[in-house]
Amino acid sequence: MEGELNSKLLSEERVDDLVGREGEEDPEEEKLERRLWEENKKLWVVAGPSIFTRFSTFGVTVISQAFVGHIGPTELAAYAIVSTxxxxxANGILLGMASALETLCGQSYGAKQYHMLGIYLQRxxxxxxxxxxxILPIFIFTTPILRLLGQEESISSMAGVISLWFIPVMFSxxxxxxxxxxxxxxxxNVIITYLAVLTLxxxxxxxxxxTIKLGLGLAGVMGSMILAMWIPVLGQLAFVFFGGCPETWTGFSWTAFKDLGAIIKLSLSSGVMLCLELWYNTILVLLTGHMKNAEVAIDALSICLNINGWEMMISVGFxxxxxxxxxxELGAGSARKAKFxxxxxxxxxxTIGAVLFMLFLVFRDKLAYIFTExxxxxxxxxxxxxxLAFSLLLNSIQPVLSGVAVGAGWQSVVAYVNITCYYVIGIPLGAALGYWLGFHVKGIWIGMLIGTLVQxxxxxxxxxxxxxxxxxxxxxxxLKKWYMDQARRSNGGRGNP
Structure with a gap:
């Protein structure tokens, strides 16, 4: 009798122990190798398509630039100004503001508040x-803006034409x-990969x-680019609207227009955070362009930044x-899995960054001849x-930590960190090293690398x-603050969320 009682008590304790640990901690018997396998499957399901899609988008820009370059030098210079x-x-602002959706959708999906994803998407x-x-007036009045900044007349006029072609691209x-x-x-997001292959x-x-066969010139290149940017959008919309996401897309709702204030605040914080990162390299080019005898320096820097740009597609994917x-994992209530x-x-x-770091140090003498004679x-x-090698190494860590901030909803905190590290430390230090101490483009880059390292x-x-x-x-x-159940959603969103 006593043995049965002890057995029953032990059984109850075991059940309580499992219940207490459910959803938060893994069983102790679970091997690290299995946890790594499961986590990496979840990681690459997102990272793989994301990296490939960004390679595709970057590739569309490079292909367009190559064809524009065969039309004429003025068109190429104007295209470079507008695109870079x-x-x-525009890309920095819109991508940054969209990252607020990444926070909300990721946490809501983890919390199994599936129908909220569609509402957040519409908002x-x-x-x-x-x-x-x-942003639209900047594209409409490009020519007078460039004239005001002292740009050459022929380039300003052509940039004004090209910028109008980019308006549909911006809205995409x-x-x-x-x-x-x-x-x-x-x-x-595997569907995005298939569409990216088709688009490229x-x-x-x-x-x-x-451009070549029909002889349409600039109109041919830019028309093709517009189609390339809108085809994946239409494909993704069709996937969402016609059954690809039955749990998270339940149709359009007027509730999307409610409670926009808090979403706008998070979106603005996200926009500032990512804009400050995406514009950082642009500042490097601008500072270099104001140096004496800058032609070779800018050519060399553009090659390095082109390589850095391709590698950044991997980093942004991560x-x-x-x-x-x-x-x-935060939405699911699992702190331990989030840390893991x-x-x-x-x-x-x-690890990927370290491999690239070594490759670019080893092949430094042969690297440039891929791009120049x-x-x-x-x-x-x-x-x-x-x-460049150290930039690639830092790029393998810094964007990932920014992604952690997006997942946790820290965008406003990281925005302040970016302002301080990039624009109070990095750029002034780079200007001092490049101009005042005479290290030229290397000094500017070193200063900005120090800013990135501090960040x-x-x-x-x-x-x-x-x-x-x-x-x-x-x-x-x-999630509780912005949650709206299905009944209130179908009722037009009456009541407080």
């Missing part, structure tokens, strides 16, 4: 479309960025056909994956290669010192 300044400006469309209308970002955040929060192949063919994994996902994605990304430019690139150290410190149990509570409170 105006489009990057984000409203906010980003309104923001696009605010509203849907492209938000749909990508919405789909990757559910790990359903189609853009290459159409650019050749419309940024997205880190944001989704952290948001999902952070460690895993940082190690994975850093000039020995002077090649020597300058070789001289800058160590800085990375600060983000590591913040991440390590964070109470993730508290972050779970904060995310749950945020």
């Amino acid at each position: 300044v105006l489009v990057r400006f 984000s469309w409203i906010i980003l479309f309104t923001c696009s209308l605010v 970002y509203v849907w492209a960025f938000t749909l990508q955040m919405y789909l990757q929060a559910q790990s359903k 192949a189609l853009h290459l063919f159409l650019s050749w056909f419309m 940024l997205a994956a880190a944001g989704v994994r952290v948001a999902n 996902s952070i460690i895993n994605v940082v190690i994975t990304s850093f 000039s020995s002077a430019v090649a020597m300058a690139v070789s001289d800058l290669s160590p800085l 990375t150290v600060v983000l590591i410190f913040i991440t390590m010192r964070t109470d993730w149990e508290k972050q779970v509570i904060i995310s749950q409170e945020r």
Whole structure:
């Protein structure tokens, strides 16, 4: 009798122990290898398509630039100004503001508040479309703006023509960025990869056909680019509207227009955070352009930044994956799994960065000849290669930590960190080293690398010192605050969320 009682008590204690640990801690018997396998499957489901999609988008720009370059030097210079300044400006704002959707959708999906993802998506469309209308005058009045800044007349006039072609491209970002955040929060972004393959192949063919065969010139290239940017948007919309996301998309709702204030605040914080990062390299080019005898320096720097840009597509892919994994686990109430996902994605990304770091140090003398035949430019690139290698190494850590911030909803905190590290430390230090101490482009780059290094150290410190149990509570409170059940949604959103 006593043995049966003890057995029953032990059984009850075992059940209580399992219930107490359910959803938060893994069983002790679970092997680290299995946890790593499961976590990396979840990581690469998001990171793989995200990286490939960004390679595709970057590839569309490179293909367009190559065809424009065969039309004429004025067209190429004008295209370069519009794509690297105006489009990057718009891209930074809209992508940054869309990252607020990544926070909300990721946490809601983890908390199994599936129907809220569709509402957040619609709210984000409203906010980003309104923001696009605010940005629109910059594209309409490009020519007078460039004239005011002292740009050459022929380039200013041609840039004004090209910028009008970019208006449909800018509006495609509203849907492209938000749909990508919405789909990757559910790990359903493989469809984006298929569309990216189709887009890149189609853009290459159409650019050749419309420009070379039909002789349409600039109109052919830009028309092909517009199609290349809108085809994946239409494909993703069709996927969402026609059954691809039955749990999270239940149709349009007037509730999307309610409670926009808090979403706008988070979107603005997100926009500032990512804009400050995306514009940082643009400042590097501008500072270099004002130096004496800058032609070779700018050519060499443009090659380095082109390589850096391709590598950044990998880093931004991991940024997205880190944001989704952290948001999902915080929404699910699992602080331990959130911390494990952070460690895993940082190690994975850093390993790739370390390999690239070694490759660019080893092949520094041969690197430039992929892009140029000039020995002077090649020597300058070789001289800058160590800085490029260190940039690639830092890029493997810093964007991932920014992704952690997006997943946790820290955008406003990181925005202040970026302002301080980039624009109070990095740029002034780079200007001092480059201009006053005579280190030229290397000095500017070293100063800005120090700014990035300081930012990375600060983000590591913040991440390590964070109470993730508290972050779970904060995310749950945020979700409860903005939660709206299905009944109130179908009732037009009456009542407080």
